[in-house]
Amino acid sequence: MKNLILLSLFVFVSLAGCTSSNEENNLGFEAIESSNLKKEFIFDEVIDYDLIDADIKIRGANITFRGKNIINSKIQIKNDGSFTFDNEEITIKGNLFQMNANGLICFTDKNITLKTDYETITHKSEWCYHKADLPVTMIFFKSSKQGNNIQLKWATATEENSDFFEVQRSFDMINWETIDRVKAAGNSNTRKDYSFLDDKIPEVSRVVYHRLKQVDLDGASMFYGPVAVKMGSTEEEVTIYPNPVAFGKNLKVVSTYDHMKVRIFDVSGRTYYNETILSNLTSIPMNYGKGVLFVEVQNGAVKTTKKIIVH
Structure with a gap:
């Protein structure tokens, strides 16, 4: 559960037509203003409002978040700072959380539910997480179309007690099917490269998603991805x-x-x-x-x- 929560925070999806000169009509747009907060926190503070399009830096301060939404925001946690979730239900979408080795992401004991881009997670106890809690340091994970197949490639910088990677496929990012397992390195401080060819894709002309479920020797797990490829005859990039x-x-x-x-x-x-x-x-x-x-x-x-x- 620890690893799944960290992934959901750190993971960073009818076709549109290209515009032309005869489409330059009825192009109005009614904007809805956001909080657009840009601030550096150096003292402890409680945020009791939503963060939308925010860019905040936390330097040695302890920030408690009691709003309901964090949308399209960048939150940097540095110099022993911490960011604590303190609301029973919080939606976090399209965000980037960054923290150094001494930064903390914390939860109070309010039985908190996080609704992220791809997962809904319930956290039932008071706890804090370091960046070091991640068992695998992923360098990259990508997919590419190879004829009627999809080639997956990924690489890790370090691994600790890793058992295997479960390769999963989806057509809607909601329903995921496990299609195979790839053995992991176990313990490693050097780069490890992996690849997997998904050659059993049904004949589709739509986007195909893949993600990795990395499982430790103790059964703990976390997700990487998803990545995506548009299948079919289209040559669009x-x-x-x-x-x-x-x-x-x-x-x-x-x-x-x-x-x-x-x-x-x-x-x-x-x-x-x-x-x-x-x-x-x-x-x-x-x-x-x-x-x-x-x-x-x-x-x-x-x-x-x-x-x-x-x-």
């Missing part, structure tokens, strides 16, 4: 869906790149989201407003822009 997307729901971006820069903006050029994603898949909560937006996906000099509708 970027897939964005659903489109239209409902306000508050996740917009998914899947590409053929190992990493990508994703920007979301309106017809006036105002930017609502601008992040570098170190994988080929991201899931972005659409909490910016309703109307027409543009999603720009860039990898090096290659740039793709598509129009989406939020309703």
Whole structure:
């Protein structure tokens, strides 16, 4: 359970048509303002409001969070600082938590339920977690289309008491099927490279997701991923869906790149989201407003822009 909670915090998804000159009509967008908090905490403090599009740094302070939502936010915990969840139900989506070796993520004893991008977790006891609680240090995990198959590759920098990796497949990121196991290194302080070919994929023309369930020798486990590949005959390098997307729901971006820069903006050029994603898949909560937006996906000099509708 410890490892599953850490993963959910640290893990970092109808096709959209490209825009053309004759589509430059009815491009209005009604923005909904967010808290957009940018702050460095050096003293203990209680946050009793939601964090949306926030960028906060915690340096040696103990921060207690009593809001209900943390959306599209970056939280850095440094210099023996801590971030404590203290509400019975908290939704955390599209966030990046970073902490150094002395940072802590903590939970009070309120039987807390965390609703993350991919999991719902209930934590029933008062406890704190260090970065060192992660049993495997993952360097990368990626997938690529190989004809009608999907090649998975991943590498670890260190492993401690790791038993095996369970490879799982899904078509909706809700229902997951275990398709095989790959033996892990056990204990290692050197880089280990792994690969797996999923050659039993049903004939589909949609996005196929994979994730890894890493299991320790003591039965504890955590998840890595998901990663995604768009199957079928399409040659598109970027897939964005659903489109239209409902306000508050996740917009998914899947590409053929190992990493990508994703920007979301309106017809006036105002930017609502601008992040570098170190994988080929991201899931972005659409909490910016309703109307027409543009999603720009860039990898090096290659740039793709598509129009989406939020309703």
